[in-house]
Amino acid sequence: MTAGGRAGGEPPARGRRRDQAIALGWLVTIWVLLWGDLSWGNLLGGLVLGAAVLLFFPLPPVSFGGRLRPGPLFVLVVTFVAELVSASVHVAAIAVRPGYRPRGAIVAVGLRIRTDLNLALTAEVIxxxxxxxxxEVDRDAGVLYVHVLDVRRPEDLTAAGDRIRAVERRLVRAIGSPAEVRQLDPKPDTGGESP
Structure with missing residues (x-):
């Protein structure tokens, strides 16, 4: 990190404008997806609404210090689609099973990378x-509290936590900084034991 708290010596005002442009792009994308129709009217409406949101409800700056890695991003997208289909089939099977009452549970999962961006992205994907x-998201402790459906035994709780940490790992490998990727799998201490 350099002056202004940004990687690469980028001036803070320029970096802030870039972050706002990226946020505006995402807001327009979400607006078009919500309407389900890519038209000039929806694009213009999304731009106006997105600009109003950014102007009247400014968010604290969340800078992106990572980099996009196409291979891990592809793995993230493919595994997300596979989990989406599998979970949809599972929930549909529960819904049509006569007389079956699924049991839910709340799992607390601590994330390894505690940045706001990682917490938000992991929570959204889950x-x-x-x-x-x-x-709930405990921002200070980096813990997600997740309600999971159809818990039958204690191993299901462990599996849910492992699945959430796997999502975090795939996200960080796809878009995280090199330092965040190193935090995922810390190298074991090879030093000798102290007496």
Whole structure:
């Protein structure tokens, strides 16, 4: 990190404008997806609404210090789609099974990378998969509280936590900084034991 808190010596004002442009792009994309129709009217409406949101409800700056890695990003997208289909089939099977009452549970999962961006992205990906829902995010401790559906035994709770940490690992490998990737799998201490 250099002056202004940005990688590469980028001036803070220029970096802030870039971050706002990226946020505006995402807001327009979400607006068009919500309407389900790519038209000039929806693009213009998304631009106006997105600009108003950024102007009247400014968010604290969240800078992106990572880099996009196409291979891990492809793995993230493919595994997300596979989990989405699998979970949808599972929830549909539960819904049509006569007389079956699924048991839910709340799992607390501590994330290894505690940046706001990682917490938000991991929470979003988890919430998009049917059968899991983020109930709370403890920002200071880096813990997600997740409601999971159809828990039958204690091993299901462990599996849910492992699945959430796997999502975090795939996200960080796809878009995280080199330092964050190193934090995922710290090297074991090879030094000798102290007496």
């Amino acid at each position: 919430s998009l998969v049917p059968g899991s829902l983020i109930l």
